[in-house]
Amino acid sequence: MPQAIEATGSRPTSLPPPADTTVYAQRGDRLADVAQRYGVDESALRDANPALALAQSLPLGQPVRLPEPQPTDLNPAVAGIAGAGGREGLVQALQSKAYQAGQVAPQQAFHGTLFRAGSTTYEQTLLNHNFGSPGRYNAGGQGMLYTSPDAASMLHENAAYASGGRHPLAGKTVLEVDLRAAPDARGRGGVSDLAEGARRVGLPVDALTESKGGKSPGLLHQLTGEHPYTLPQQASKGASDAGASALRAPSATGGAQIDIVTRNAQPAQLTPQRITRFDAAGNAAPTQSASGVVQPMPADARPYVDGPLNKAAGVRPPMDASAKFPKLAAADQPGRPLQAANQAPEELRSGRLEPARRAFTGAPEGYPRASSARYGAVGGGAATLIDAGVRAARGEQVAVGQVATSTATHAAVGGGAAKAVDLLAPRMGLVKAGGAVGGLVQAGVSGYTNVQAYRAGQINGSRAVANTVVDTGTAVAAGAAGAWAGAAVGSVVPVAGTAVGAVVGFGVGVGAHYAIGALDKATGFTSAAKDKLASGLQSVGDGASKAWNAIKPW
Structure with a gap:
């Protein structure tokens, strides 16, 4: 009517x-x-x-x-928050799955000879794990001795780190060491089969063997702020917490390697047998006894705490400020765990862009996982451009200068907001933090817009409040949905590696943001909510005004 x-x-x-x-x-x-x-x-x-x-x-x-009625117009920066949350949710889900792989990996008995190569200058310390740096299966602050089950595998492993044209064993000593390991009555103390553990939890084995070798991570890893060692380090930590003395781990060069978990292995389990020295040209000297040359493995006195490694977005390792070159500190510092480092810190290389690359990737700190800021910035800027493209396709006039300014603004807001999610996530959880920050950003934008409309006499106070409240609630849902969707996908979809996972998670998060907007437009839910809330607020206000007028003494 x-x-x-x-x-x-x-x-x-x-x-x-x-x-x-x-x-x-x-x-x-x-x-x-x-x-x-x-x-x-x-x-x-x-x-x-x-x-x-x-x-x-x-x-x-x-x-x-x-x-x-117009549906809620989410600020483009919220898309950045959702995308960053999707990336972090998916990569965290992959890390959790990798840790579980180590936990459930079957432990088997082993008795045999292993091969390990190192500089002849330091051959006496070939079993000393205290001088090691982060590697594929050990994060910063985690002890590990890398060995191979045969001479051919050992040669291939060293070739991955050899300088161009140089023999893989030039200037090195090869140690043959005897290992004895057997699971106890609780199934602890054996050699953990990480590949089988990965298969049991649905993690692609390839996720443990992304190639890197003795060089910087690949371009995709540097752009995404991820590292090929993150997942294998989590898998190793799971096996370490499960009591394994050693790992049978997939090698990036093919086959397997046997790595000694120094936290659990006892020095008596390793017996040095023979050494073979190689000169600068890679020629082998006669093999001789290791007795009296190679020192026994020392006990591991590092502090260990059970649970997955702390490799959240934006977490940085502690650095030794007194060192001449980039070097990790000797122990954790508040808020800066050694385990955040994925590899040894890189020294400065030549090149004009090198300082910018190092700052962008965290190379001097061992390539810890990047914060969410870059994802929030890309998401906020991309959403602005997408919205402008949609308007242009509809025939609306779009000013290029205004779009450029809006893109820069929303990228900056998205990046800062995503970084705020990183800071809040340890206290609130990723999903809640994403929702809270998304709601805060939208509340500020929607509140300002509606206050301006109210001052101009375009809408009344009840409508301004209703619009702001409903817009904020929708943004809370979008920000939380990004992180939730990323985690959900990472839990069920096999993704090989954190770099690909980060890209997929970002896309899933942004997609969740747009899905909420599309659902809103299809159902008119927020428009109806705004109408009902505005009407209710106005009714309350009118009733209060009448009551006040009735009791005024003048």
Whole structure:
């Protein structure tokens, strides 16, 4: 039914919009009065009634078509928050799965000879794990001795780190060492089969063997702020917590390697047998006994705490400030765990762009996982460009300069907001932090916009509050959905590696943001919520005003 005409000409402050979206003017009405009465934007009302746009006043009973309710227009920075949350949710899910792989990996007995190569200058310390740096299966602060089950595998491993044209064993000593390991009654103390553990939890074995060798991570890893060693280090930590003395771990060069978990292995389990020295040209000297040359493995006195490694986005390892070159500190510092480092810190290389690359990748700190800032910035900027493209496709006028400014602004806000999620996630959890920050950003933007509209007389106070509250709630859902969707995908979809996982998670998070917007447009949920909330607030306000007027003594 059409809205009834009030013959008295009285103007209620706000009314719920009628079902048929057509109302009729009261005596003396202007379009601004109709907009105020029904809590709609005045400019949108003029666009919906072009024939009345220039009218100074409306005749009594003039039909006025109300504009179609508009769904929540999420700020593009929220897309950045959702994308960053999707990346972190998926990569964290992969890390959890890798840790579980180490936990469930079967432990087997082993008795045999292993091969380990190192500099001849330090051959006496070939079994001393205290001088080691982070590697594929040990993060910073985690002890490990890397060995191979045969001479051929050992040669291939060393070739991956050899300088171009140089023999893989030039200037090195090869140690043959006997290892004895057997699981106890609880299944602890054996050699953990990481490949089988990965298969049991649905993690691709390739995720443990992403190639790197003695060089920087690949371009995709540097751009995404991920590292090929993150997942194998988590798998190794799971096996270490499960009590394994050693790992049978997949090698990036093919086959397997046997790595000694120094936390659990006892020095008596390793017996040095023979050594073979190689000169600078790679020629082997006669093999001799290792007795009296290679020292026994020392006990591991590092502090260990059970549980996955702390490799959250943006966490940095402690550095030795007194060292001449980049070097990890000797122990954890508050908020800066050694385990955040994925490899040994890199020294400065030549090149104009090297300082920028090092700052972008964290190379001097051992390539810890990048913060979410770059993902929030890319998501916020990309969402702005996508929205501008959609408007242009509809035939709307799009100013290039304004789009450029908006893109830069939303990228900056998205990057800063995503970094805030990193800081809040340890206390609130990733999903809640994403929702909270997304809601905060949208509340600021929507609140400012609606206050301006209220001051201009385009909407009443109840509508301004309702719009801000509902917009904020929608942004909370979008920010939380990104992290939740990324974690869900990472839990069920086999993704080989953190770099690919980061890209997939980012896409999933941004997709969740747009999915919420599409669902809103299809159902009109937020528009209806705004109408009901505005009407309710106005009713409360009118009732309070009448009560106050009734009790005033003057």
